Amino acid sequence: MKTKKVEQGTLLVLLLMAVIYPFLSDRYMLSVGISVLLMALLGQSWNIMSGYAGQFSFGHAAFFGLGAYASSILYVDHGVSPWIGMIAGMAVAALVGVLIGFLSFRYKLRGDFFALVTLAFAEILRVLFNNTKALKAATGILIPYKDVWSEFQFANDRIFYFILLAMVIAATIFIGLMSRRKFGVCLIAIKENQEAAGSLGVPVLKYKLLAMAISAAIAAMAGTFYAQYYGFIDPTVVFSAAISVEAIVPCIIGGAGTLGGPLLGALIIVPLKELSNNLFEGVNGVNMIIYGVLIVLFVVFCRDGIYGTVIRRLKGARS
């Protein structure tokens, strides 16, 4: 019960901060806020499939990229509103996720081999998009600027911010509801011991695929947002391993398999990166060294992440 109160309290504080923040910040600070939220959304997406269901993905860029490309191609080539394109992208990503999952689980890939397969699929998509004329190849796609809300474009970045915030809140509420219901409890059971879960009648394959589909769809949503907000995408960015890592890191810093972990993780890592960028201006790479050191430190000394460790302590778990 204490755990629940702490969780709700933390989330409430985070929410309040997130709502007030854009009114206190300038253009630059707002863009940092959007980076935080985007990472949080990617983190929550990864959290479902890897944090809760325990299927370690190293290729979330595949879904992110598909989301970005689906909406952008539909918009630029066919004039379809990116709002609808976003839904289409989510559907495509979910399908691809289910396909990757089905093949991997069918051939009983586990652990790091599963991670490597997801990475390989993301790389294949990168090469495919980079070399296919019909998909604009390496030139990428420039989203023409119009200030029309029905086309997912806004002159005011604050609106972008709040739309992204709404997405993060929706994803978080979804996970919160899920974790107390059959689906969520069974996903944790699958993560802890797949055989035991199966022997209790849990539809293991179906649930794992469902988790992948939902996770992929959320990553695709983040992809569409990225395309609309930044206005330009190309395969080397949206399908890059860096995006896949961006989905993982907030969960590692904050705590995978927890409701607030990825949010807290994103809130720590993005400002830290910005700070080191500004401090060591002109020296490329320092921010990434800090990033690397953080990953190493957390993996070695705080494997459950900050939020995850607190929750475990509250529940009285063995460390």
Place this chain on the structure above:
Amino acid sequence: METLKVIDVCKSFQGNVAVDHASLDVKEGEITGLIGANGAGKTTLFNCISGYYHATSGKVIYKDQEVQHKTAEKLCHMGMARTFQIAKPFGMLSVLDNVAVGGYNKANSRTQAYEFAEQSLDLVGLIDKKENLAQLLNTGEQRKLELARALATQPEVLLLDEVMAGLTPTESREMVELIDKINKTGITILMIEHIMPVIMKLSHYIYVMERGKMIAEGIPVEVANNPKVIESYLGKGLEVE
């Protein structure tokens, strides 16, 4: 009437035969025991029955259907549940949630799943610990949790794989009573056991396995006096309590 029939099941791993033409019948409402030395193939046979492995050849008939190709999940829906020799608790879930995972098997709602879970926990005597994390339970409690989870699936047949392993004498006695109690509620049981007095006391009928084959069967008294069985248990006669 037999709820479960195993006919001529073989299972080999890359040429190594672990179960060799084994057959057994489990009668409805009874406790059937399966004994044998370490490595006799009992657990492998169990795994073939419960859908964890697929038998290389032979048939498993459950409720008049061939089920040797069905998965553990399907069998669980059909009313067959099992426990594992090494308890496999979902460590980061609470005891209640652990059992609720089983409860969802037959439940139509979340409330009902948790009702099933509470009932099972009550039956095995773990209800006081329902809020605890499963990883904090001791060995005896983990066994009970394992049993409670299987019970929550509302099984008609329960397969128990060495539920006494690692228990203190007091815990063992409790477990014997518990299994008897479960059987009296109408659940058919097939159990593997190492501790002879336990299985002799509980079982209605016993099968003996050695090197993958069934070497004897019968009611406890017959099996205890069967020369082949005595031989395979180091020449010592078995006592029936």
Place this chain on the structure above:
Amino acid sequence: MSLQGLQSLLDGILMGGVYALAALGLSLIFGVLKITNFAHGAMMTVGMYVVFALGNDLGLNPYLALPFAMVLMFLIGFLIQRFPIHYIEHAPTHNQLLLTLGMAYILENVLLVIFTPNYQTLTVKGFEKAWRIGSLTFAPAKLIAFGVVIIVTGCVYYLLYMTNTGKSIRASAQNETGAKLMGINVRNIRAIAFGIGAVCTGIAGGLLTPIMSIYPTLGETFQLKCFVITVLGGMGNLWGALVSGLIIGVVESLSGYYLGGSWSEMVIYGIFILILFLRPTGLFGRGNRREN
């Protein structure tokens, strides 16, 4: 096969040799130690820059610079295993993946801070001209690289199969507890094995310096390829890694020639996925499959 086809087959074999050496290192780390080493590419780049720096600033011949790279790589590999990885050995495997990924960021970006992100080329005297045999051309650096690969591979085999250290490495990989009971200091032995793996990949990197322009994130392009080769050869199967290295080198070169450069990556990743699904024990069926 056309002349150009033959030429690219040849280039593929020579390049494949370098891949094979890098993958041999990964096969030790990933196949034998069971550590999903995402710092492998970055370690390769460190090897490249050691050779580059010594050649560019001190005028040292790249092949004389290799021993320095080897010492540094051994130290890096030994320390990574001895300290951070050792502490998380019993954690879920993805923790090792993440840790080595963090290490990769650190190594790459230290290089970036020191050497800037620009492409840099080391010119070696006497290597400007390609050697010709008939209509086929050979870059001298590639030929020498292939020769070095053969020598180093021989040394690694000697080390693993003829020396006590090698036996200890193989013993600790097969049965850690058993090895401990035999009085083997498993912790140090694993660190030494990681060090040897790092040396292999460092040499492979160093051999590439005279062949291509280098930049700090260049290793990333070899990262997944090394995993492909290791899995294709069978986890922990060192001969397999060598043969698969050559195969991947040839496949890359030929598919690049016939389909166009960028598609070759796709062919390689496609092979990777197929092999993982259909023959997870590798082409030669001797590797052990890793469950969880």
